[in-house]
Amino acid sequence: MPTPPPADLVLTGGTVLTFDPDDREAGALAVADGSVIGVGDVGHLVGPDTRVVDLHGRTVLPGINDSHLHAAWLGALWPDTLLGGGGMGGEQAGESAGPLVADAEARRAAILRAGEVVSRLGITSYTEPGLGPGEDGGRTGCFSAAVLDEYTALAAAGRLNARVTVLRLFGELDGPSSLADFERGLATPAPEADPRWLNVTGVKIFADGIPPMRSAWTHRCYHDGTSGHLLVDGAQDTEREANLRRMIDLAHRAGAQIGVHATGDRSIETVVSAMADAIAAHGPAGRHYLIHGDLVSADVLARLPGLGIGLNTQPGIAAATGPWLAAALGDDALREAWPLREAFAHGVPVCLSSDAPVIEPDWRRWVAAAAERIGATPGPELMRRLLRAYTVNPAVQDGAESWKGSIEVGKVADLCVLEANPLELAPADLPHVGVAMTVVGGRTVFEQS
Template sequence: MSGIDLLFHSGHITTLDGAGTVAEAVAVADGRIRAVGTNTDIMALAGPGTRRIDLAGGSVLPGINDSHLHLQFFGLSRPPFSIDLSDRAVSSVREIREHIAGQARTRPPGGWIRGWGWTERHLRELAERGSGPTRDDLDPVSPDHPVLLTHFSGHAAWANSRALEIAGVTAATPDPDGGRVVRDPATAEPTGELHETAVALVADRVPEPTPAERREATAAAMAELNALGVTSVTDPVVTPPMLRDYLAMHRDGALRTRVTTLLNWTWPSVTTSAATIDEAMRYAGTGSGLGDDWLSIGGCKLFADGIPALRSAWMSRPYDDGCCGSLVTEGGDDAQRLSSLATLIETLHRHRFQVQVHATGDRACDGVVDALAAAAEADPWPDARHVLIHANLPGERAMKLMAAHGFVANTQALIKWQVSDALRGVVDEPTWHRNIPVRSLLDAGVVVADSSDAPVTYPDWRQGVETLVLRRTRHEGAVSGADQRLTREQALRAWTNAPAYQEGRERTKGHIAPGALADLTVLAEDVLAVDDEELHAVTPVMTVVGGDIVHDAR
């Protein structure tokens, strides 16, 4: 056999083929895996043009597939496009003000200042006063510049007075369906904090980045992901301009990760109307599957509810403040909102779009699964593989329905790791432990794909795998749901095999075998031998996509 382009040898080829096969070497030709086996057998295939790479006892995984990552948003959430307000960068309101003041000095009056990633728990002043952020925190350093700072979750924002003025948000502004303008209880004036659909009241006034800026941000995001070992992503909110950006980059040969897109026509609003979907279906002219191995339409994204951290996830048991959250679909009461959700799902299913629905509260999870199952039973489509995004709290009946219909649970262990300390006390203790019940889902026969939801979290799959195995929280190291721990191989499959199944590409992705796409993540260590507590620290040294080396840190 000749024509071998790349040959990795003297390591641990962790194939994740379902049989536990670990080989010594792997050969790549023409963008595909040509052979897997012993050093002796695979080295014999090398020719004069073969690049030989000594793994020196390290390991090779199928390329990491982050199956729910906002690719362009991740790029735009970081400098120079946006101030990094994550807890990796700031720990106080004072620091945020310093960043805003610095931006204000370099921009003409009226220019918007954006930031992403703030978290109440990690801002010292907010924790001390026990209340949320206000426009008064920002106004002294930005009297002439509108400021909009997005919450780490993407489900809330923090605006200054100039931004609220431009958007026309006042005491007389009603809360939009599915959203909340946080108000001063004494005056009803908006404090500057906006939740869920209310974010769009201000965000819709922010000038869009140019196509060149968006593509630059996307390219930077892909380079950072490649350095982590990521070879594929599913971008779960892709608007028409974003899809045009990805198409342009694909035509130019600028994609460095494979991209599966979920179409959305209403962002930044999380509420999608039946009229919007009907109009989109009238002109879409496509369904799931259009594209190629590099860029494809995977389906459509809907939102059912909010998130537990904002007490907007729809729960059967009340939060610490007595509320239960709600759906964010259209309607004046729960029954109407459930009916609206079912209509949206049925329409997309009928037009053969895979439907992926954000649901975090237990009532939302169960309601979404019921609607997906009803659509599937009324109009069978065995290859739909609809997805329950986040899947924080599905009930046992919902899990059985998911398994019966081949639905996927797309979870985020990184979010659990990041926010569980802050959630303790917001929800009751049994709910806190059960949150993201990955073991129960797998035991029920549900395919579980794990992902980062970046920029909600930093997209480090290694920490995600460790959290699936240990279930420890980030700051206090508390174990949240020991009975939901996964084995190491199950955790690795959640970042490789399962995402490929979600895409309908399990025959060509997510494992290392002859004929599969040559998407590989190379680690300095044997990933099956390091201690559980060190999984977050394994070292990506090379990333291969389609047989091309896109990152090399050796």
Template sequence: MSEESTTADLVLTGGRVHTVDAHDRVAEAVAVRDGRIARVGTASEVAPLVGKGTRLIPLKGRTVLPGINDSHLHGVWLGLMWPGLLMDQLAGTGGHTHDAPTRLEGAEQRRRAILRTADLLASFGVTSYTEPGLGPGEDEGPSGCFGSAALRDYADLAAEGLLKARVTALMLFGELDGRSSAAEFEEGLRDFKPPAEVPGRFRVAGVKIFADGIPPMRTAWTDRPYTDGSHGSLLIDGESDGEREAALRAMIDAAHDAGHQIGVHATGDRATRVVADAFAAALARDGRDARHYVIHGDLLAPATLTVLASSGIGVNTQAGIPVATEPMLVGALGEAALRDAWPTRDALDAGVRLCLSSDAPVLTPDWRAGLAAAVTRRGLDGAVRGQAQRLAVAEALRAYTITPAWQDGAEDWKGSIEAGKVADLCVLDGDLLAVEPQALPSLPVAMTVLDGRVVHEV
């Protein structure tokens, strides 16, 4: 066997390699060959793979992580808005600060937005993300960011080798944050043909459904009343709560029976309970490992967490939301609502698969800020909100890496640094565990590696 066939293309050594494997093992070095992890271990164990053609990177104590997977991020919209963020606009602290259109027109502008996001995410160490909702329900949408044409743009860019991250997409057959109907949804399932998978780069995994709105706007569907006596409602067409619930359950059943993964935007405690029950019932019929999940899950009662855990249903939430909006939740629903609000700690303890994500451009796509919020529950104003729901650094890191890989149905080949998996890596210029979590966003991303290829380096 020649030296070329046994040596590595890339070796990073002399640092802290957080493998995020089943035991959260920390190694010293990692070797990459042909786009895959060839070996992980001590510096001496990896050293034999260094040859004449190997690029050797002395880490000098720096940190290597699996590539970050932002499992709920609107890539086209982010490319239009950045550096503006929706949360900043709502707070009156920011907006569009670059010369960009307010609506994307045509493939050229959409492609430019996607590629702008690709460069941005690579600079943050993100190597995978989920586009949660593109499809015919938004073909006439006001921003031009969420229509079905964007799915084709993604597929084309992936086939051309221009994406700097692996992208999973969900189809959308209703309006973004708005109405849908069971009839239109089932028509979409039947008639819409998404673009074919580009292996390892782009895949349409399933569908997204908007169940309700959000608690601060009193549009989430809740068991407890808002301070004005209302309960919100589902966004799905129907003359009564009962009709709307039946339509939601029918939509979930139809998508499940068609073989799709389903992500449902559900925030109110009544909405999350009904979605969890509908998922559990669908899964019980055939036992399929569908990887369905609740998106956001602002209010999750303990009984709902039990259903989610027992049925293998995930939760995808954003740690920055509670630290920014808790006072608004209290204003809408009262202090008692905080018992079930954004229960990240309770979800993990119950055995729920928990993903953390940005929902960018609602929040920043910088996962370091999200991890800091999950660990400290400290907002920009310095106030700590929901202290009992704090996560450990290792737990939050898993929620940005291996658990999103599970959501993608890809945990056997990405999401951790283990021999045989793809070489998707994020290198931080410092020791992750030596930095106060609140200061993590100041720890620079020194390098991003996708499939063994460096796509960002400073």
């Protein structure tokens, strides 16, 4: 075996939670040329130019991956969030004040500001779930194809503080889309970039809206007697469903990953059925997943692992909007909504995320919220499962588990250093634990002074 080079960075004197397949723990790790070169005994890797950081008992995790975060929008709004004032939309979302980002300079500044925000939280990867021509005339300016152009330029210049996965959007955000626009957009090439920094993996489709706005497509009736409908174009339910199925089939055959915003039980059933049909007809492709999945049923959850379909959900939004869902559909619907415990029990590939700036991107709070929703006895196994849903599982969603998501020799050195070991804490205590250091590709992008 060749002798490893001296390390650029060594972290020692603490706990390293690798989240590798064996869940190994160690007391130190070494980094060179942006990758992990040693875990455990790394003294022999210290050279004259190695920076050695004494952790003083702190804990290293794989870098956090917020797998559903609208970073340009976050950067334009921060420190405001949509639900920060207890409501939705309004001037904070840029509805009445014109576009939040109106030109290239503003778009770039918003992305860079979001990079600073997430770095302070230990986030080293995130997914921008919906950028493209469908929002070129959007009210905020934060989801247009021009935003993707700025990401491409920043990635080429080495100015991104986190690795970015993108889903393209060929309809409106939270709004309608047409089969013709989708087919036209799918045929256009994605921008070229280093996929370890900017990777356009597929497409986002809005199947429906959300229950509090009575726009999720459900089997239940809202209190006003309606049951919502699909957002895909069509004169009636059957035509809209046929067009949604066609979109999913087209994207699947193109080899694109498909992330579908679906919150109502009826829309979720339709999406999963369409994905299953596409897989049966054309073979597996992509890492398709449901986004939100508020009212996903037990029957659908049981199908997802066999189909390789994931669930990307936001426990913080569940906590914030649960009363609104109950007001729209009743307490029974709320009791069955966001069934995290059942999803984990079925072996569904679950990713936890924030959907910032709907809420803030502080993953520590949302891990705690997920634990509360599950209602299981706190302990290290529960915490491992929830932390994996913010590290290992999102790397799988990104199709990048071979090179990120855990701390292993040969993988990129994306690291989050916490002031305490989360496995020794109750989930409710995690939001009070500070982030001491964030490392992306061996580069320190945040360090607590």
